[in-house]
Amino acid sequence: MDVLPPNVTRLINEFAKLPTIGPKTAERLSYYLLKSDLHTGLGEALLQLKDGLRRCEQCLTYTDSPLCKICASPTRDKSQIAVVSQSLDIVAIEKTGQYQGTYHVLGGLISPVDGLGPAELSIEPLFERVQRDMPTEIILALNPTVEGETTALYLVKKLSDLPVKVTRLAHGLPIGGDLEYADQMTLGRALSNRQVFS
Amino acid sequence: MDVLPPNVTRLINEFAKLPTIGPKTAERLSYYLLKSDLHTGLGEALLQLKDGLRRCEQCLTYTDSPLCKICASPTRDKSQIAVVSQSLDIVAIEKTGQYQGTYHVLGGLISPVDGLGPAELSIEPLFERVQRDMPTEIILALNPTVEGETTALYLVKKLSDLPVKVTRLAHGLPIGGDLEYADQMTLGRALSNRQVFS
Numbered sequence: 001m002d003v004l005p006p007n008v009t010r011l012i013n014e015f016a017k018l019p020t021i022g023p024k025t026a027e028r029l030s031y032y033l034l035k036s037d038l039h040t041g042l043g044e045a046l047l048q049l050k051d052g053l054r055r056c057e058q059c060l061t062y063t064d065s066p067l068c069k070i071c072a073s074p075t076r077d078k079s080q081i082a083v084v085s086q087s088l089d090i091v092a093i094e095k096t097g098q099y100q101g102t103y104h105v106l107g108g109l110i111s112p113v114d115g116l117g118p119a120e121l122s123i124e125p126l127f128e129r130v131q132r133d134m135p136t137e138i139i140l141a142l143n144p145t146v147e148g149e150t151t152a153l154y155l156v157k158k159l160s161d162l163p164v165k166v167t168r169l170a171h172g173l174p175i176g177g178d179l180e181y182a183d184q185m186t187l188g189r190a191l192s193n194r195q196v197f198s
Numbered sequence: 199m200d201v202l203p204p205n206v207t208r209l210i211n212e213f214a215k216l217p218t219i220g221p222k223t224a225e226r227l228s229y230y231l232l233k234s235d236l237h238t239g240l241g242e243a244l245l246q247l248k249d250g251l252r253r254c255e256q257c258l259t260y261t262d263s264p265l266c267k268i269c270a271s272p273t274r275d276k277s278q279i280a281v282v283s284q285s286l287d288i289v290a291i292e293k294t295g296q297y298q299g300t301y302h303v304l305g306g307l308i309s310p311v312d313g314l315g316p317a318e319l320s321i322e323p324l325f326e327r328v329q330r331d332m333p334t335e336i337i338l339a340l341n342p343t344v345e346g347e348t349t350a351l352y353l354v355k356k357l358s359d360l361p362v363k364v365t366r367l368a369h370g371l372p373i374g375g376d377l378e379y380a381d382q383m384t385l386g387r388a389l390s391n392r393q394v395f396s
Contacts, residue, residue: 002267003259003266003267003268003288003289003292004260004289005251005260005261005262006262007243007246007247007248007249007250007251007262008247008251008260010243010246011240011243011244011247014236014239014240014243015240017236017239017240018227018230018231018236018240019226019227019230020223020226020227021227025218027286027289028217028218028286029216029217029218029219030247031284031285031286032216032217033216033244033247034247034248034251034260034285038212038215038216039244039245039247039248040244040245041212041215042209042212042213042215042216042241042244043240043241043242043243043244043245043247044241044245045205045208045209045212045241046209046231046237046238046240046241046244047237047238047241047242047245048205048208049205049206049209049228049231049232049237049241050205050232050237051205052205053203053205053206053232061201062202062203062206062232063203064203064204064205068201069200069201070201086229087229087232088225088226088229090201091201091202091225094201
């Protein structure tokens with residue numbers, strides 16, 4: 001017997017469409033919301049999520065003004081552009097507090113299995129931006145995966161005719177990780193990229 | 199620099215209020231919703247969650263009519279009442295397909311640390327229902343935890359003067375589990391409750 005009221009079933013189904021939320025978690029979240037008064041706040045936040053939201057004209061991240069805060073900031077170094085696959089990666093890099101340059105969001109990575117080729121990504125806008133603004137360095141901050149590598153190689157080739165230095169994030173042992181548990185690819189990279197102790 | 203548009207920050211904060219959703223998951227869910235068109239469906243389901251929702255007059259579970267489907271059903275066995283702590287437990291028991299009786303939702307378990315005593319739970323309505331409807335069996339289907347045990351003991355004592363049999367769910371090895379990984383409490387219960395092989 002289906003014992004759930006339709007409103008609850010509907011919410012469970014909507015939650016279960018989200019990544020990392022399975023049917024059990026969807027049930028628990030829905031019942032938690034039934035008991036709490038958080039459903040209104042979350043519901044309104046969701047319905048208003050895209051109100052006034054647009055893409056930054058320069059770096060293509062999500063923003064609520066023509067230029068995002070970073071592109072509009074006079075203190076950010078316009079000579080550096082970090083190329084990321086998605087806006088969320090900007091949040092991660094900003095949290096390090098170690099980068100003062102600007103960004104460019106590709107909107108994905110080259111992935112033939114998913115039908116994503118260079119034409120589906122914002123590679124042409126990056127190319128035009130580099131030609132126009134003449135930055136001195138492009139930092140490829142892409143995932144250390146097959147898709148990330150493929151995209152990096154494509155970008156390096158595409159940018160090779162322009163007078164700009166192309167760098168990438170370092171690969172090696174993650175801080176706090178255990179050497180014995182590192183996979184062989186990571187350990188191999190850490191070895192070949194070993195640095196002089198200073 | 200806070201690089202997120204306020205709409206997105208707001209949604210992340212709302213998600214992070216939910217149990218099992220940490221700040222990282224809240225970020226990922228919010229960005230996933232930005233790229234998809236699921237935010238409207240989920241938002242509307244949340245805002246309408248409690249529309250027309252009430253408690254079943256008999257068993258106190260969530261329903262959209264005076265009596266829930268189970269209490270209103272002529273085929274359910276009214277002589278059995280399974281006492282559960284929350285509505286979600288009804289869903290779990292119904293999935294077994296092995297129970298044809300009715301339910302009673304306590305709305306929690308006795309837990310002095312959380313300030314939950316017998317008066318905060320729907321124990322009095324259960325007592326009245328037993329006196330009125332004269333069921334033959336009360337099945338205590340409560341969590342095998344300290345709070346569940348405390349509540350079970352309280353109910354057994356409270357119901358002892360009434361002519362009703364009080365039973366509880368069996369404790370023992372979970373199906374598919376490994377004996378060597380069972381904790382000593384569970385294994386002890388499985389031993390003391392051992393059954394004749396039939």
